[in-house]
Amino acid sequence: MSDRRTQIMQAAVRVIARDGVRGLRVEKLAAEAGVSTALIYYHFHDRDGIVRAAFEQINRTAEAYTEPRADAGGPREQLQAMLLDELQDTDEVRTTSIAWGELRASAVFESALREDLRAATDSWDRDVAALIERIPEAAGRDAAGIATRLTALVEGLSERWHSGSLTLDRARALLIDAVESELRPVR
Secondary structure, three states: OOHHHHHHHHHHHHHHHHHOOOOOOHHHHHHHHOOOHHHHHHHHOOHHHHHHHHHHHHHHHHHHHHOOOHHHOOHHHHHHHHHHOOOOOOHHHHHHHHHHHHHHHHHOOOHHHHHHHHHHHHHHHHHHHHHHHOOHHHOOOOHHHHHHHHHHHHHHHHHHHHOOOOOHHHHHHHHHHHHHHHHOOOO
């Protein structure tokens, strides 16, 4: 992928995070990326191409900072670290998370986003479920169901944090409690 295309995609994510999908305009994107509108059309052809490429950029960025880390300990600690990595107070995570939430909300109105969003969500759920399946306390449990509940919770907590309804510390504490509740041994 060319450096210029990557630069434009990163700018598109920032514009979406700041102005929403509906606020994404080619002229605004060109100014943010420091390129001509013609170059944007050359790389992406139309607005839908820009949104799709921004979505792919968001996924790549999030995958990079939520990759399970062997240094986090066992699978339970890796799971918790992976989920908590979605709730970090860094520019990269905030921008990516806000843009992801905006794309998810926009998929309600723009059916073209739904398939890609579903595929990305399913992939994230599978990654989380794979970690859950490695946790001894979760043996015999519905790993897919636990994964869906936890990833949906992360998204909801993230939205509340970004909208000012919840502090980051509270969001992280609630997530830690939820992981513990989900993995508590069944009696």
